[in-house]
Amino acid sequence: EAQVTQNPRYLITVTGKKLTVTCSQNMNHEYMSWYRQDPGLGLRQIYYSMNVEVTDKGDVPEGYKVSRKEKRNFPLILESPSPNQTSLYFCASSFTRGQNQPQHFGDGTRLSIL
Amino acid sequence: GESVGLHLPTLSVQEGDNSIINCAYSNSASDYFIWYKQESGKGPQFIIDIRSNMDKRQGQRVTVLLNKTVKHLSLQIAATQPGDSAVYFCAENSGYSTLTFGKGTMLLVSP
Numbered sequence: 060e061a062q063v064t065q066n067p068r069y070l071i072t073v074t075g076k077k078l079t080v081t082c083s084q085n086m087n088h089e090y091m092s093w094y095r096q097d098p099g100l101g102l103r104q105i106y107y108s109m110n111v112e113v114t115d116k117g118d119v120p121e122g123y124k125v126s127r128k129e130k131r132n133f134p135l136i137l138e139s140p141s142p143n144q145t146s147l148y149f150c151a152s153s154f155t156r157g158q159n160q161p162q163h164f165g166d167g168t169r170l171s172i173l
Numbered sequence: 174g175e176s177v178g179l180h181l182p183t184l185s186v187q188e189g190d191n192s193i194i195n196c197a198y199s200n201s202a203s204d205y206f207i208w209y210k211q212e213s214g215k216g217p218q219f220i221i222d223i224r225s226n227m228d229k230r231q232g233q234r235v236t237v238l239l240n241k242t243v244k245h246l247s248l249q250i251a252a253t254q255p256g257d258s259a260v261y262f263c264a265e266n267s268g269y270s271t272l273t274f275g276k277g278t279m280l281l282v283s284p
Contacts, residue, residue: 063216102217102262102274117271149216159205159224162272164216 061086063165065150071171072140080135080168082150090153091133092117092162093125095146102149108133140172181260183279192250194278196263201244203273205266208237208248211277212259220248220261250280258282 063084072078084091092107094117104117108127122144124136133152137144147169151162186192198206204225209217223230223237223246230237236249246263260279264272 099276101276104271107271151216159266161207161219161222163219164209166214166216 061163063150063152063163065148065165065168067168068166069169071173073173074141075139078137078140078170080137080148080150080170082133082135082165083131084133084150084152084163085131086152086154086163087130088152088154088163089130090155090160090162091127092151093123093133093135094149094151095119095144096149096167097146105135105148137170140170142172145170145172181277181279183281185281185283186253188253188255188282188284190253192253192257192280192282194248194250194261194280196246196248196275196278198244198246198263198265198275199273200265200267201241203265203267206237206239206246207264207266207272208235208246209262209264209274210257210259211262217262253280253282255282255284 066081089110093105094102096102103119105123106125108114111130114125147167149167150165153160153162207222208220210220211217221232221235221237223239228239234251238247260277262277263275267273
């Protein structure tokens with residue numbers, strides 16, 4: 060089944076403790092992206108990747124890192140999480156470099172930073 | 174945690190009615206538009222898309238209308254069912270790699 064898989068689905072942690080949210084897609088998509096979703100603000104892009112070893116900042120990249128060492132994986136790293144990063148996070152992917160292609164989303168990761 | 178459905182405009186309809194969800198987009202240069210459906214606890218799910226060289230596109234029970242003059246997009250759902258209850262987002266391709274999402278509308282369908 061074609062899908063975008065995120066792990067973990069839920070995480071409660073404390074300020075400053077490094078964490079990684081993994082994202083994997085099995086559709087051989089070139090383009091991958093991370094979003095956060097907050098009430099009243101909608102979906103905002105954190106980082107995206109056009110292809111392996113190519114990553115770029117989105118609208119809200121502060122406090123996050125990403126890497127794209129393999130085509131299928133695009134982990135989101137919070138080196139020193141803070142409470143304002145408490146949110147619902149989505150990974151998405153699409154075939155080409157984003158234009159005129161629908162993005163396919165994972166089911167989300169809910170992070171709570173205490 | 175707080176639901177993403179809070180703070181959203183809400184459309185309430187009866188089962189069997191037709192639903193129309195509207196979206197205003199911001200960038201007159203956007204050339205590709207998508208509607209997504211998000212059910213509670215799940216990620217956005219692709220419904221239908223439309224390119225700017227079209228003004229209407231139909232899928233199964235859904236129709237998207239695009240009015241570039243007033244930068245308006247609508248999603249029509251025919252014979253709405255309780256399973257259609259969800260938050261619906263429009264998105265526009267406002268750059269080479271960027272989708273900009275609307276805030277969403279919650280659709281509530283009563284049996």
